[in-house]
Amino acid sequence: MFLTKLKRVVVSGYRNFTRSGFTSVASILIMTITLFVITSLIFIQAGLNSSLNNIKDKVDVTVYFLPDADEASIDSVKEALEKLPEVKEVSYTSQEEALVEFKEKHSNDYLTLQALDELDENPLGASLNIKAKDPSQYESISKYFESDSSLSRGALTVIDKIDYHQNKIVIDRLTSIIKGAQRLGFVVSLILILISLLITFNTIRLIIYMSREEINVMKLVGAGGRYIRGPFVVSGVLVGIVASVLTTIIFIPVSIWLGNQMTDFIGINLYTYYKANFFQLFIIMLGSGVAIGAISSVFAIHRYLRK
Amino acid sequence: MIYFNKVTKKYKNNTSLEDISISITRGEFVAIVGHSGAGKTTLTKLILAEEAPTDGSVYFESIDIHKLTPKDLTKLRRKIGVVFQDFRLLPNKTTYENIAFAMEAIGKDDKEIERDVPHVLELVDLTSKASHFPHQLSGGEKQRLAIARAIITQPDIIIADEPTGNLDPINTVEVVNLLKKINDLGTTVILTTHNRAVLDQVKKRVITLENGRVVRDDKDGKYMLS
Numbered sequence: 001m002f003l004t005k006l007k008r009v010v011v012s013g014y015r016n017f018t019r020s021g022f023t024s025v026a027s028i029l030i031m032t033i034t035l036f037v038i039t040s041l042i043f044i045q046a047g048l049n050s051s052l053n054n055i056k057d058k059v060d061v062t063v064y065f066l067p068d069a070d071e072a073s074i075d076s077v078k079e080a081l082e083k084l085p086e087v088k089e090v091s092y093t094s095q096e097e098a099l100v101e102f103k104e105k106h107s108n109d110y111l112t113l114q115a116l117d118e119l120d121e122n123p124l125g126a127s128l129n130i131k132a133k134d135p136s137q138y139e140s141i142s143k144y145f146e147s148d149s150s151l152s153r154g155a156l157t158v159i160d161k162i163d164y165h166q167n168k169i170v171i172d173r174l175t176s177i178i179k180g181a182q183r184l185g186f187v188v189s190l191i192l193i194l195i196s197l198l199i200t201f202n203t204i205r206l207i208i209y210m211s212r213e214e215i216n217v218m219k220l221v222g223a224g225g226r227y228i229r230g231p232f233v234v235s236g237v238l239v240g241i242v243a244s245v246l247t248t249i250i251f252i253p254v255s256i257w258l259g260n261q262m263t264d265f266i267g268i269n270l271y272t273y274y275k276a277n278f279f280q281l282f283i284i285m286l287g288s289g290v291a292i293g294a295i296s297s298v299f300a301i302h303r304y305l306r307k
Numbered sequence: 308m309i310y311f312n313k314v315t316k317k318y319k320n321n322t323s324l325e326d327i328s329i330s331i332t333r334g335e336f337v338a339i340v341g342h343s344g345a346g347k348t349t350l351t352k353l354i355l356a357e358e359a360p361t362d363g364s365v366y367f368e369s370i371d372i373h374k375l376t377p378k379d380l381t382k383l384r385r386k387i388g389v390v391f392q393d394f395r396l397l398p399n400k401t402t403y404e405n406i407a408f409a410m411e412a413i414g415k416d417d418k419e420i421e422r423d424v425p426h427v428l429e430l431v432d433l434t435s436k437a438s439h440f441p442h443q444l445s446g447g448e449k450q451r452l453a454i455a456r457a458i459i460t461q462p463d464i465i466i467a468d469e470p471t472g473n474l475d476p477i478n479t480v481e482v483v484n485l486l487k488k489i490n491d492l493g494t495t496v497i498l499t500t501h502n503r504a505v506l507d508q509v510k511k512r513v514i515t516l517e518n519g520r521v522v523r524d525d526k527d528g529k530y531m532l533s
Contacts, residue, residue: 001416004417008411214398217395217396219384220357220384220395221409221412221456222381222385222409222413223381223412224381224412227412305377
């Protein structure tokens with residue numbers, strides 16, 4: 001009997017859906033907009049994260065050593081740094097490399113190059129470039145040099161300077177921008193999702209409101225609450241499924257276009273991102289569509305079944 | 308079987324029924340007559356618990372209908388077949404599905420539905436319109452469909468609110484004969500009408516309503532409205 005009932009509910013819901021014509025189209029459109037907003041926000045988050053990572057990558061701290069520092073003590077500093085939990089990466093630039101870089105940088109500046117040639121020795125020191133896992137951690141890394149005892153006295157004496165203090169203002173500002181952007185993105189996403197959920201819910205409520213007389217008749221004919229509710233929930237689920245398929249298709253040209261236009265700006269190709277996460281994104285859309293459709297229907301029909 | 312105990316129904320300031328006490332026994336055929344606005348439809352709505360009485364109570368056997376839980380109310384409604392004045396068919400379902408729905412609602416299995424629905428369709432002469440939607444049917448056809456839906460479940464009572472209102476005289480005779488036949492098989496029938504010909508044909512108990520009050524209750528009816 002349960003299977004018969006289930007079959008009847010599904011068939012009846014499917015018929016309601018296909019026979020309602022315009023109302024079904026309207027609710028699919030609204031649901032598609034909601035899913036579009038949700039998916040766009042996922043895209044925006046992905047874009048935001050990637051551009052923030054780009055910016056984060058550009059922030060670093062460099063430790064300059066005195067020209068006469070020996071490699072052993074530099075190595076010991078490097079090893080000590082790599083052990084720090086905040087440090088993501090330490091790259092070593094030797095004296096010779098520093099000189100090559102310097103010459104390249106000033107290849108149009110003969111005076112400087114000439115002056116450099118006058119010197120017998122390489123005046124440039126080696127350096128260690130440090131990348132932290134998070135921009136807010138540069139401060140603690142730089143403090144490590146000032147106070148920490150795990151570095152030997154010898155190591156500290158070979159350090160010429162650390163450019164953290166020069167970069168501090170920039171780093172601080174970037175850190176606060178990154179944090180602000182993430183927080184703002186989250187709040188805006190939440191509000192947009194909430195608004196589109198409300199609109200979808202109201203649309204489905206209106207459609208069920210139009211069917212209130214039908215619901216009443218079903219009750220008078222002796223149909224039970226669950227048997228009346230079932231087909232409406234099935235229709236809601238169908239709206240969700242169709243809308244999620246539609247949204248998935250719409251996002252193909254959208255992501256191609258965004259991939260062509262925005263890749264340089266945000267740092268990832270959204271089309272590649274869409275292709276790579278296609279299955280997960282589709283499941284998210286399908287899941288949200290089905291859930292919104294079903295839950296809205298259950299809530300909307302509740303008041304007509306109560307009395 | 309059905310017992311109205313001093314029932315009053317008011318819509319805001321409008322009194323629709325006042326101090327009604329009627330009892331209807333099992334197997335009876337009762338015609339309720341009165342001008343439009345006399346309270347006939349309200350009376351049927353009270354039996355279905357579609358409306359609650361302002362005062363007094365309505366009993367089905369010994370149960371106060373208006374004190375039932377929604378679940379028990381559903382069970383009660385399954386014992387009552389209704390022909391509504393305005394038909395109240397399900398607009399998104401075909402003729403066949405409208406009738407089948409009433410059977411599905413009370414939990415009949417598919418075999419019974421496939422067996423009974425065509426039979427009833429034939430009875431009300433709608434076989435050729437089985438796959439039409441209500442908006443594609445004429446007034447008389449809708450009326451017959453509403454009757455078919457009411458009788459398909461073989462209820463204990465049939466309440467027919469103006470079931471002949473949209474029918475021509477020949478169809479009217481047929482519908483009344485159908486209701487009489489159902490009554491002969493033991494089903495209680497409550498019929499509202501303002502059609503004199505119907506009463507002359509029925510020759511059963513007639514309750515006359517006027518301005519929400521029972522003014523006459525005759526064992527074998529004549530049309531006595533002034």
